[in-house]
Amino acid sequence: MTEILKVENLKKSFNLSRKQQKLEKTYQKVKVAVNDLTFSAYKGEIFGLLGPNGAGKTTTLRMLATLIKPDGGNAFIDGKSIINEENEVRRKIGFLTSELKLEDFFTPNYLFGFFSELYGVDKTTAAQRRQVLFSKFGIDKFAEVKFGNLSTGMKQKVSLVISIVHDPELIIFDEPTNGLDVLTAKVVTDFLEELRAEGKTIILSTHIFSLVEKLCDRVGIIINGQLIALDTLENLTKEKNLEDTFFELYEKTTGDRI
Amino acid sequence: MKNIFTIIKKEFSRFFKDKRMVITVLLPGLLIFAVYSLMGTVFSGMESVDENYKPKAYIVAAPQNLEETFSSILEITEKPSLEEAKKAVTEGELDIVVVFPSDFSQTIGTATPPDVKIFYNSAERNSVYGYTFVTAVLGQINTSAFTVNAASDKFDLATGRDITGNLMSTIMPMLMFALLASGCIAVAPESIAGEKERGTMATMLITPIRRVELALGKIISLTCFALLSGISSFLGVILSLPKLMGGMVGAEAAAFYSVGDYFMVLAIIISVVLVIISAFSVVSAYAKSVKEAGSLISPLMILVIVLGMATMFFAGNVPHVAIYIVPLLGSGLAMSSIMSFSVNPLGFALSIISNLVITAAFVVLLAFMFKSEKIMFKK
Numbered sequence: 001m002t003e004i005l006k007v008e009n010l011k012k013s014f015n016l017s018r019k020q021q022k023l024e025k026t027y028q029k030v031k032v033a034v035n036d037l038t039f040s041a042y043k044g045e046i047f048g049l050l051g052p053n054g055a056g057k058t059t060t061l062r063m064l065a066t067l068i069k070p071d072g073g074n075a076f077i078d079g080k081s082i083i084n085e086e087n088e089v090r091r092k093i094g095f096l097t098s099e100l101k102l103e104d105f106f107t108p109n110y111l112f113g114f115f116s117e118l119y120g121v122d123k124t125t126a127a128q129r130r131q132v133l134f135s136k137f138g139i140d141k142f143a144e145v146k147f148g149n150l151s152t153g154m155k156q157k158v159s160l161v162i163s164i165v166h167d168p169e170l171i172i173f174d175e176p177t178n179g180l181d182v183l184t185a186k187v188v189t190d191f192l193e194e195l196r197a198e199g200k201t202i203i204l205s206t207h208i209f210s211l212v213e214k215l216c217d218r219v220g221i222i223i224n225g226q227l228i229a230l231d232t233l234e235n236l237t238k239e240k241n242l243e244d245t246f247f248e249l250y251e252k253t254t255g256d257r258i
Numbered sequence: 259m260k261n262i263f264t265i266i267k268k269e270f271s272r273f274f275k276d277k278r279m280v281i282t283v284l285l286p287g288l289l290i291f292a293v294y295s296l297m298g299t300v301f302s303g304m305e306s307v308d309e310n311y312k313p314k315a316y317i318v319a320a321p322q323n324l325e326e327t328f329s330s331i332l333e334i335t336e337k338p339s340l341e342e343a344k345k346a347v348t349e350g351e352l353d354i355v356v357v358f359p360s361d362f363s364q365t366i367g368t369a370t371p372p373d374v375k376i377f378y379n380s381a382e383r384n385s386v387y388g389y390t391f392v393t394a395v396l397g398q399i400n401t402s403a404f405t406v407n408a409a410s411d412k413f414d415l416a417t418g419r420d421i422t423g424n425l426m427s428t429i430m431p432m433l434m435f436a437l438l439a440s441g442c443i444a445v446a447p448e449s450i451a452g453e454k455e456r457g458t459m460a461t462m463l464i465t466p467i468r469r470v471e472l473a474l475g476k477i478i479s480l481t482c483f484a485l486l487s488g489i490s491s492f493l494g495v496i497l498s499l500p501k502l503m504g505g506m507v508g509a510e511a512a513a514f515y516s517v518g519d520y521f522m523v524l525a526i527i528i529s530v531v532l533v534i535i536s537a538f539s540v541v542s543a544y545a546k547s548v549k550e551a552g553s554l555i556s557p558l559m560i561l562v563i564v565l566g567m568a569t570m571f572f573a574g575n576v577p578h579v580a581i582y583i584v585p586l587l588g589s590g591l592a593m594s595s596i597m598s599f600s601v602n603p604l605g606f607a608l609s610i611i612s613n614l615v616i617t618a619a620f621v622v623l624l625a626f627m628f629k630s631e632k633i634m635f636k637k
Contacts, residue, residue: 065464068631090466100464101457105275117264118465162461 004170004201005041005064009073010034012059012225033059035225036073041170041201041218046192048216048233049205050246056225057205058097061174064203065095077170091119096163097174104148108139108158111147112165119166126165133161137187153184160188164195171195172203177211189215209243221246223253261467265475266482269449273483282444283483287490290437291498313353313388316343319360327395328356332388347379347415353388354378355415367403374406377413381420419514419599427598428570431590433495434488434527435566439559441487442534445480447551450542454634463634473624477536477617484531492527515596522596522606529613530589534562536620543627546636562586569594582608585616 012034021027034056041047051057062068064075066086074081080088102111109130116126134140137157142150147158156176164171173192177185192202192215206212212219212233219236221229228249229236236245251257273279315332318340328334335352337343346352355377359365365372374396378389396406407413453459462472515523538555545551569590576595579602582588588609595601627633 067460067464068635087466087468090464093464095464099457100461102461103272103453103456103458105272110271114264114268115465118261118462118467120466 002043003040004043005047005075005077005203007037007039007060007064007073007075010037010060010063010070010075011072012056012063012068012070032225034063034070037222037225037227038073039220039227039230041203043169043201044196044199045217046196046202046204046215048212048219049203049222050207050209050212050219050242051205051222052207052250055222057222058099058174059225060222061095061097061172061203061205062099064172065093066090091166092169094163094166094168094171095174096160096172096176098178099174100159100163102147102155102159102162104146106147107144108134108147108150108161109143111158111162115162115165121166129165129167133164136191137161152179153181156180156184157187160191168200170201170203172205174205175207176204177206177208209241209246213237213242221249223250226253228253259471261471262475262478265467265472266479269476269479270482272449273445273479279445279448279483283441283487284490287437287487287492287494290433290491290494293498311384311387313384313391314351315388315392316340316346316352316355318355318357319362320356320358321362324358324399328392331391331395344377344415347377347385348417348420350379350382350385350420353382353385354392356392362404365404371404373408374404375409375411375413376407377411377415379416379420380414381416381424385416422514423598427594430495430597431569431593432563432566434491434593435530435586435590436563437491438484438488438527438531439534439562441484441491442480442531442538443552443555443559444487445483446535446538447542447545447548447555449476449480450539451545451548451551454543454545455547459634463628468625469628470621470625472628473539473621477532477539477621477624480535480539481528481531484535485528488527488531492523514599519596519601522601523593525610526589526593526596526606529610529617530586532617533585533589533613533620536617536624540620540624540627543624544633566590576602576605579605579608582606583612585612588612 011032013030013032016024016026016029016031020031021029024031037056037060039047049057049060059068063070064077064082066082066089069083074083076082077089077092080092082089106114112130112134113126116123116129121129134143137160139154139157139161142154147155150158156179160176176188176192180188189211192204195202196217204211204216216233218230218232219242220227221236229245233242236242239245240248312331312333314335315328316335316337317328317332320328332354335343337346337352340355340357343352343355347355355375357375357377359372359374362372362374376389376392379385393406396404450459453462537558538551541554541558542551545554565586568587572591572594576582576591582591582602582605588605592602592606592609595605
């Protein structure tokens with residue numbers, strides 16, 4: 001198995017403002033969002049990062065995508081460090097999250113060309129990829145419609161395609177089916193399976209158990225910034241289904257009763 | 259380098275797709291034309307002169323009883339001839355020429371009262387002051403006994419060039435600074451704080467584009483948009499010039515300046531826009547939203563206008579060439595010197611260099627800000 005992603009003791013804390021302290025109902029001035037996270041992902045697998053809201057999933061993904069820097073530890077994508085070789089890492093990853101938006105004034109066609117140029121994809125390759133991806137997602141029908149005038153499903157399809165204009169080795173999807181209708185969600189999940197078949201590595205962050213059970217090869221359960229469990233989906237669901245396993249681990253870790 | 263052009267292309271595409279933005283940028287020029295044409299009708303010399311100033315006058319055939327009065331209030335100057343004296347008024351060396359008719363004493367108070375001619379230069383504040391002063395003194399004698407400037411001679415000896423130079427050097431820096439700043443405020447917050455607020459900046463930040471390329475691409479394109487606004491405003495000023503000066507100068511006013519003058523003004527405008535747009539961009543990058551950026555930029559906008567206004571107080575006398583290094587103030591002074599046909603080449607060069615250095619510092623700061631997660635992703 002070829003290791004594409006190696007995460008080593010990743011840590012990240014945030015200073016809390018008074019407003020945030022009130023919201024979080026805490027007197028602590030610092031919140032540890034990710035605490036000593038270590039895991040790997042291999043070529044051709046879908047790795048699921050499962051956890052409740054505020055568990056540290058998005059922070060982990062943002063560090064991997066080089067949007068924010070870790071306070072400690074490191075991560076390597078195809079051997080490139082997210083701390084010292086940010087631009088190399090950016091060339092190797094695709095990142096899709098609701099936090100990243102596309103400009104409403106532009107058409108999918110324009111956006112594809114613009115991001116292809118930023119990723120340094122040559123024009124011929126970009127044109128070929130545009131044809132294949134637009135056709136696969138049915139974007140050609142609205143390729144010249146301004147992004148702001150598209151429906152949520154259409155926007156998500158365009159965002160997904162834009163995130164992989166440069167054919168990255170590692171694709172990070174944060175809640176990729178959130179807010180989508182069942183038809184669009186099916187298109188997206190089918191595409192993730194296709195990407196895996198092509199040998200791409202996918203990191204999938206979600207709190208939807210069924211999505212994990214359907215797609216993931218291995219799963220990391222993250223609670224309060226710590227990786228509580230890391231195993232194949234098969235092993236994690238040997239005795240109980242994934243949902244029961246997750247809640248059992250959650251109660252054990254937090255002491256809260258569900 | 260290629261990425262800078264990619265960003266510039268994208269910014270242009272975004273700008274021209276938004277009709278409101280284009281109108282906002284081009285509107286100041288039209289407004290200026292309308293407002294200044296109106297202002298021309300009410301524009302009058304409101305400049306003050308030192309109250310102890312004695313206007314320099316050349317007086318022809320002054321009646322004996324007035325000679326003493328004039329000597330006490332005016333600095334009587336000798337000139338070889340009347341024509342020489344009038345030329346000196348035009349050139350600003352002399353303030354006024356007062357010509358009494360040779361038969362003044364005989365004809366005063368008769369059915370054909372004598373006409374006193376006072377030649378002055380309306381582009382020179384001291385000359386206007388002298389004219390007003392002498393008219394007031396004569397008015398105290400007996401206004402019905404003689405007339406002043408009743409003949410059809412051309413008494414205002416100022417040339418259109420003088421009037422244009424005087425007016426333009428006074429108003430141009432303040433006016434251009436205000437217009438350029440308003441052009442910059444129309445585009446910078448939207449392009450930087452707006453992208454941050456909408457989440458489209460983060461999408462660019464996960465691509466391998468170098469932050470300095472992103473900063474340069476943004477600043478170059480925003481400078482172009484603000485320049486559009488500046489050029490539109492400049493044209494507005496030039497076209498409204500004849501009306502602004504109440505007919506004292508015709509449509510040929512724009513021709514008083516050489517092509518070189520226009521190029522120098524353009525160079526100053528570009529360098530000023532670079533400074534303003536890069537400063538506004540830094541503030542916009544710091545702000546969390548377009549609204550916050552607008553609020554934070556407002557004091558800067560006032561500062562820019564004040565620096566433009568400050569050039570008026572120098573009235574063409576810059577005490578030391580080092581003042582040209584002060585960002586924006588130096589540009590205003592350089593612009594003022596071009597407009598008054600008395601360019602200081604060193605001052606001009608220093609002001610441009612100073613602006614470019616400041617802009618480079620802002621670009622580096624902006625690139626640093628694009629790298630900072632605390633600034634780009636603060637909630």
